[in-house]
Each structure stands twice: as structure tokens, then as C-alpha cells.
Amino acid sequence: MSKPTPAPNPVPDHIVLISRVPEAMTTLIGQRIARVFPQTRIDAAASLARAASENPEARIVLAVLDPVEAIATRLAEHGTKPEIAAQGANAILRTWIQEMAPVLEATRPLRRRLWLVDARAMADGRPQALSPEPESAAVETPSLTPPPPAQYLALADMLIRSDVQAMRLAAEIAALRRGPGGLPLDLDMAFAGLISPAQETTELALLRETLALVQTELDANAEALAAAQQDLAAQDALKAEAARLQAEVVEQERLRQEVGLLRETLDLLQSELETNVRAAAVAQQERLDHGVLKARLAATERQLTEGEEFLLLRQEILAAEILKLNGFLIDERVYHAQEVQAAQGEIALLHDRLQMGQAEIDQLQSQLQGAQEEIGNLNGQLQTSQAETVTLQGQMQAALHEVDLLHESTSWQVTAPLRAVKRRLSGQ
Amino acid sequence: MAGQGIPARRRPCLFIDVQHGLCNRLRAMASASTFAAATGRELVVIWRTDRHCEARISELLQYSGTVIETDLADALRAASGLFYNYMEVEPDSCFEAPILAGKDAEWRGDVYVRSAYPLKGPHADFGAEQAFLHRLRPSQAVLDMLAGQSRPYDVCAHIRMAGGAAFEHLPYESLDNWPEHRHRELAEWRAKSHRDRFIDRLDVLVSLGQADRIFLAADLPETYAVLADRYGPRLSWLNRDLFDRSPRQLQYALADLLLLSAGTRFLGSPWSSFTDVAQRLARPSRPFEISGRDF
Numbered sequence: 001m002s003k004p005t006p007a008p009n010p011v012p013d014h015i016v017l018i019s020r021v022p023e024a025m026t027t028l029i030g031q032r033i034a035r036v037f038p039q040t041r042i043d044a045a046a047s048l049a050r051a052a053s054e055n056p057e058a059r060i061v062l063a064v065l066d067p068v069e070a071i072a073t074r075l076a077e078h079g080t081k082p083e084i085a086a087q088g089a090n091a092i093l094r095t096w097i098q099e100m101a102p103v104l105e106a107t108r109p110l111r112r113r114l115w116l117v118d119a120r121a122m123a124d125g126r127p128q129a130l131s132p133e134p135e136s137a138a139v140e141t142p143s144l145t146p147p148p149p150a151q152y153l154a155l156a157d158m159l160i161r162s163d164v165q166a167m168r169l170a171a172e173i174a175a176l177r178r179g180p181g182g183l184p185l186d187l188d189m190a191f192a193g194l195i196s197p198a199q200e201t202t203e204l205a206l207l208r209e210t211l212a213l214v215q216t217e218l219d220a221n222a223e224a225l226a227a228a229q230q231d232l233a234a235q236d237a238l239k240a241e242a243a244r245l246q247a248e249v250v251e252q253e254r255l256r257q258e259v260g261l262l263r264e265t266l267d268l269l270q271s272e273l274e275t276n277v278r279a280a281a282v283a284q285q286e287r288l289d290h291g292v293l294k295a296r297l298a299a300t301e302r303q304l305t306e307g308e309e310f311l312l313l314r315q316e317i318l319a320a321e322i323l324k325l326n327g328f329l330i331d332e333r334v335y336h337a338q339e340v341q342a343a344q345g346e347i348a349l350l351h352d353r354l355q356m357g358q359a360e361i362d363q364l365q366s367q368l369q370g371a372q373e374e375i376g377n378l379n380g381q382l383q384t385s386q387a388e389t390v391t392l393q394g395q396m397q398a399a400l401h402e403v404d405l406l407h408e409s410t411s412w413q414v415t416a417p418l419r420a421v422k423r424r425l426s427g428q
Numbered sequence: 429m430a431g432q433g434i435p436a437r438r439r440p441c442l443f444i445d446v447q448h449g450l451c452n453r454l455r456a457m458a459s460a461s462t463f464a465a466a467t468g469r470e471l472v473v474i475w476r477t478d479r480h481c482e483a484r485i486s487e488l489l490q491y492s493g494t495v496i497e498t499d500l501a502d503a504l505r506a507a508s509g510l511f512y513n514y515m516e517v518e519p520d521s522c523f524e525a526p527i528l529a530g531k532d533a534e535w536r537g538d539v540y541v542r543s544a545y546p547l548k549g550p551h552a553d554f555g556a557e558q559a560f561l562h563r564l565r566p567s568q569a570v571l572d573m574l575a576g577q578s579r580p581y582d583v584c585a586h587i588r589m590a591g592g593a594a595f596e597h598l599p600y601e602s603l604d605n606w607p608e609h610r611h612r613e614l615a616e617w618r619a620k621s622h623r624d625r626f627i628d629r630l631d632v633l634v635s636l637g638q639a640d641r642i643f644l645a646a647d648l649p650e651t652y653a654v655l656a657d658r659y660g661p662r663l664s665w666l667n668r669d670l671f672d673r674s675p676r677q678l679q680y681a682l683a684d685l686l687l688l689s690a691g692t693r694f695l696g697s698p699w700s701s702f703t704d705v706a707q708r709l710a711r712p713s714r715p716f717e718i719s720g721r722d723f
Contacts (some may be wrong), residue, residue, distance in 0.1 A: 160481070258529050284503070284507065285507065286437070287503075288503055288504055288507050289437055291496065291498075291503075291504070292437060292438060292441060292472060292494070292496070292498040292504070295472065295494045295495060295496045296470070296494045298494075298495075299492055299493055299494045299495065302490075302492050303492045306490070306492060
């Protein structure tokens with residue numbers, strides 16, 4: 001997949017160059033940058049941290065060798081440098097990893113103002129990543145150190161592919177790099193550089209086959225690694241999706257609570273609104289009532305005014321009548337005075353007669369009292385007589401009873417004839 | 429509002445928003461008073477001046493009832509639980525809808541009626557309306573106009589002939605006051621109350637000796653001129669130079685009304701509230717004739 005063409009870079013005012021290559025190459029790189037940005041101030045720094053802290057506004061250019069070239073260079077120096085001679089290929093790889101990992105770590109916070117470039121490409125005069133100029137062929141620079149032999153490039157490439165961390169670092173460098181970079185890798189040329197055709201033996205043929213097999217195995221491992229990385233990426237994606245869903249659930253819960261609060265707030269506002277509307281309606285009704293009552297008051301005032309006018313008129317009429325009556329009354333007064341006098345005489349007479357009548361009444365009352373006393377006495381006598389009468393009646397009844405008993409007695413009946421004879425003899 | 433469950437802290441009212449000219453307003457007031465009395469409501473008269481009547485009620489009558497003359501009436505109209513509108517040209521109107529009838533009879537709050545006509549309904553009472561009209565007292569300005577007029581008259585005449593296309597430019601005769609069919613009716617009746625008809629009838633009464641003293645009320649200066657020229661000293665009228673709806677002219681109109689009611693016989697114009705009220709203010713069963721119908 002080809003990298004997208006970067007937009008033309010704005011011209012920086014200040015560039016700080018950090019180079020992890022030999023000094024000669026660093027000098028060439030500085031010259032290239034100066035040609036691309038003639039008006040820009042260019043400084044060098046030993047480390048990224050220092051460059052960032054001392055030049056907070058400057059653009060930072062980090063020039064590194066392509067990972068394959070870097071490792072291949074060390075492999076090529078194996079036979080010439082004592083410090084490397086004791087190391088095997090894997091150790092050389094590990095050393096490169098240990099050097100580059102912190103460098104790339106340090107670039108992460110500076111990505112916004114960092115330009116990572118391929119040192120050889122810059123030194124070769126291919127600074128298209130920094131320049132708005134169209135891509136052009138490299139400028140041959142005889143003083144530039146030639147790249148390591150192809151066989152070392154091939155070996156370095158295999159070493160990088162055999163290590164996950166090295167692959168990751170190489171990929172990161174490739175992603176960060178602006179502009180062209182990396183050396184072409186020709187396995188045939190590499191193999192031809194290892195062994196000449198006149199010295200090819202069966203053993204070398206076997207080595208060749210072994211190399212091809214290793215390469216095939218490496219390719220397969222690379223594919224498996226890519227697949228595993230894809231799986232890992234898929235798992236990471238799933239994890240991220242799960243985390244996203246979890247966050248969504250949390251967010252939904254938060255939203256649900258927020259909606260609940262908003263609903264409560266809405267209910268309160270609605271209730272407040274209804275209260276305000278009712279209060280406004282009450283106020284409006286009171287205002288209307290006030291208007292009607294004010295009109296009624298005006299009508300009442302008119303009535304009062306009319307009433308007062310009517311009363312005044314009436315008073316005037318009555319005053320005239322009173323005056324008229326007053327004259328009439330004066331005449332009447334004289335006439336009535338005589339009448340009053342006569343009436344007074346009559347009253348005196350009646351008073352005398354009243355007194356006489358009163359004396360007569362007193363006398364009659366005393367007579368009445370005497371008569372009442374006598375009646376009382378007579379009543380007492382009557383009661384006494386009544387009691388005697390009752391007694392006498394009782395005696396009479398007793399006597400009559402005795403007579404009846406006598407008449408019923410045997411002696412009376414026996415002597416009846418004798419009484420008859422006596423009566424005859426006496427002429428009764 | 430009273431119509432929205434807010435009880436008014438006062439006795440419920442019947443608001444009568446009287447419309448159009450003097451006698452339209454008086455009849456509507458009288459009619460509304462019977463409805464108010466029958467339903468225990470206070471009568472509140474809404475009397476606002478307009479192109480039909482530019483006089484305030486106090487300029488015409490010594491009216492001691494409650495009157496509202498401002499646009500507070502519009503708010504009262506909106507707040508009243510029941511609203512009736514007899515004005516046919518206005519939206520949401522229903523001419524002669526029965527007032528406080530049927531389910532409306534259960535309503536106990538304010539009622540607002542906008543009308544230029546007597547109200548219809550179960551509480552209409554012609555006798556009570558008559559009593560109301562007869563109790564009305566004219567203002568002092570109107571009473572002053574009556575001074576010097578010796579009554580009664582043998583014949584009183586009200587000639588209302590201004591109407592139709594020639595007078596539609598006048599705001600109170602304009603086409604937008606009534607629906608088209610009513611405007612046509614009015615124009616037809618106005619044509620039947622031309623002064624010539626009245627002259628023919630008066631001539632007959634004069635010949636019979638029944639029109640020695642004539643009082644005239646008319647709506648055109650030409651009518652006064654023609655009849656004055658014809659009948660000379662027999663004719664009486666209130667002299668004026670106003671023939672509009674100004675306050676002063678309306679005072680003359682009310683004075684005319686009272687004088688018209690004092691005639692032994694009355695010749696009136698058809699489809700005229702002025703003729704109607706003049707007859708209603710007279711003694712009961714006063715003989716009257718209507719132009720276009722009786723002569």
C-alpha cells in the first residue's frame with residue numbers, strides 16, 4: 001500500500017536537526033535542509049529531549065538510517081570492529097532494538113512538530129518530504145559512504161522479519177518517515193555476493209537451498225505473524241468495541257438518569273407554569289373585576305349626586321312648604337289656645353269627678369270586704385251544719401235500721417194482731 | 429378567567445355591547461335589562477362611540493347604571509364564559525341566537541352580548557323593556573332643546589329616506605355595516621319612505637282637520653325645507669344644521685324622539701329603529717302608520 005502524498009510543508013522558521021548517523025552524513029543532511037529552506041535557521045541537537053526543551057517552537061528533524069541498512073551496516077562491520085566481532089547476528093539485532101526503541105518512544109510526544117526522514121535519502125539529495133519541489137532523482141554525492149553489501153542487507157532484512165519487536169519498530173519508522181527511504185533488496189545479488197560461481201560446491205548448493213527454505217519459512221512466519229497481528233488487532237478491536245459498548249451502556253444509563261432528572265425538572269416547571277398561568281388568570285380576572293367595580297362605583301357616585309340634587313330640591317320644596325305652614329300655624333295657634341283652655345277646664349272637671357268616683361270605689365271596696373268576711377263566717381257555719389247533718393243522717397240510718405230489725409223480729413210479727421185490735425179499739 | 433374556572437369576586441354580569449345608532453342601542457339596552465333582571469345578573473352597558481354614534485351615553489342620558497366606555501370591554505368579552513354576537517358581518521356571529529336558552533341557561537357566570545338589536549330568548553319581556561325605555565331620563569342638554577316646544581301635536585312624522593347607493597359613502601350607511609341581503613332590504617324600504625308619500629298623507633289629514641299642528645323629524649335638510657314651505661306655521665321641528673352622527677346631532681335626535689312620542693297620531697318610516705322607539709315611547713295604542721305599508 002503506497003503512502004499518501006503529504007501536503008507541502010509550511011516553511012518553518014527554525015529547524016533543529018538530530019542525526020543518528022556518522023558526522024559526514026549529518027553534515028550533508030544539514031546542507032540539504034538549508035537548500036530546501038534557505039531562510040530557516042538550522043541548529044543541531046544531541047537528543048530529542050534537549051531539542052524539545054530548548055526549542056519549544058522549532059521544527060525537529062530526526063534523521064535515521066533505514067532499519068535494514070542500519071543493521072546491515074553493523075553486520076558488515078562485524079569483521080572490522082572488535083566491539084561487534086564478539087556479537088552474533090541476533091545480538092546485533094538486539095542492540096539495534098535497544099537503541100531505537102527509546103528513540104521512538106521519545107518521538108511520540110513530539111509527533112506534531114517532528115519530521116522523521118531517511119538519512120541516506122536526505123544525504124543522497126532526495127529531500128522530497130521536506131521540499132515542495134517535484135520528486136527528482138538523487139544527487140550523486142561521491143563523498144557519501146556507500147551502502148552495505150546486498151548480502152548483509154538480505155540478512156538484516158531476515159533478522160528483522162524474525163523478530164516481532166524489530167518488525168514493530170521498523171513499521172513505526174516507516175510510518176513516521178516522510179519522503180522516500182530504504183534500500184532496494186535484491187536476494188540474488190545478495191547471494192551472488194556471498195559465493196562466486198567457480199567456488200560453488202554441493203555444500204553451498206545445500207546452503208542455498210537452506211537459505212531458500214529459511215526464507216520461505218521466514219515468509220510463512222511473517223505471514224503467520226501478520227495473521228496473528230490481524231487477529232490481535234481484531235481482538236483489540238473487539239475489546240475496543242466492548243469497551244465502547246460498555247461506555248455506551250454507562251452513557252445510556254447516565255442519559256437515562258439525566259432524562260429522569262430532566263423529566264422531573266420539566267414536571268416542576270410545568271407545575272410552576274400552571275401555577276403562574278393560574279395566578280395570571282386570577283390577576284386578569286381581578287383586573288377585570290376591578291374595571292367593572294370601578295364602573296359600578298362611578299354609577300353609584302352618579303346616583304349619589306342625583307340623590308343629593310334630589311334631596312336639595314326636596315329640601316327647597318319642604319322649606320317653602322314649611323314657611324307656608326308657619327304662617328298657617330300662627331293663626332291656628334291662637335285658635336287652638338282657646339281650645340286648649342277649654343279642654344283644660346274640662347280636664348279639671350273630669351279630675352274632680354274622678355276623685356269622687358275613687359272615694360265611692362273605696363267605700364264599695366270596704367263594703368265588699370265586710371260582705372266577704374260575713375260570707376266567710378256563713379261558710380263556717382254551713383260547714384258545721386253540714387257536719388251535724390251528716391251525723392244526724394247517720395243516726396237516722398241507724399234508727400231506721402233498728403226499726404227494720406224490729407219489724408223483721410218475731411215478737412213484732414207475733415204481736416201484729418194485738419196491734420191491730422188496739423188500733424180498732426182506739427178508732428184508727 | 430370566569431370562563432376558565434376563575435370565579436369573579438362580584439355578582440355575575442350581563443354585558444350588553446350596544447352597536448350602531450341611537451335607537452338600535454336603546455332597544456338593545458332595554459332588551460338586555462330584562463335578561464339581566466330575570467337571571468339575577470347586573471346589567472353593564474358597553475357604550476363605545478363609533479361612526480354610528482359619536483356621542484357618549486352621558487351626553488344623551490342621565491343613566492345611573494354601570495357603563496363601560498373603554499376597551500376594557502374586549503378583555504371582559506374574552507373572559508366571559510358565554511358570548512353572543514348578533515352582528516352578521518362579523519365572524520363567529522349568530523343573528524338572533526337565543527340568549528341563555530337550553531344548556532346555556534345553566535351558566536351562572538358572566539355573559540357578553542354584542543348587538544344592535546333586541547335580544548331573543550326565554551327572558552324577553554316586552555313590558556319590562558317598555559318600562560326600561562320609559563324610565564330613561566334625557567340629559568340636561570336634551571331637556572334644554574325641548575324647552576319652548578308646546579306639545580302635544582296632532583301628527584308627528586319621522587321621514588327616514590337617506591339610504592341606498594347615493595349615501596353609501598357615509599360610514600353609517602356603508603355596505604360593510606350589514607350583509608348584502610340586509611343592505612338590499614334597507615335600500616328597498618328607504619325608497620318606500622320618500623317624503624312625497626308623507627306629503628300625500630299629510631295633505632289628507634290636513635283636509636280632514638286632523639293635522640293642525642305637525643311635528644317633523646327628518647334625516648335630510650331638503651325634507652325640512654320642502655315640508656316647511658308646504659305647511660307653513662302648522663309645522664314644527666327642531667332647527668339644526670347637523671345631519672351626521674355627532675354628539676350634538678344625536679342630542680337633537682333624542683329630543684326629536686321625545687317630541688315624536690308626544691303626537692296624537694304618528695307617521696313613521698319602515699325598517700327604522702327610530703320610528704320603532706318613537707312609537708314605543710308614546711302612550712299605548714297611539715295610532716300610527718308606516719310609509720310604504722299603510723300609505
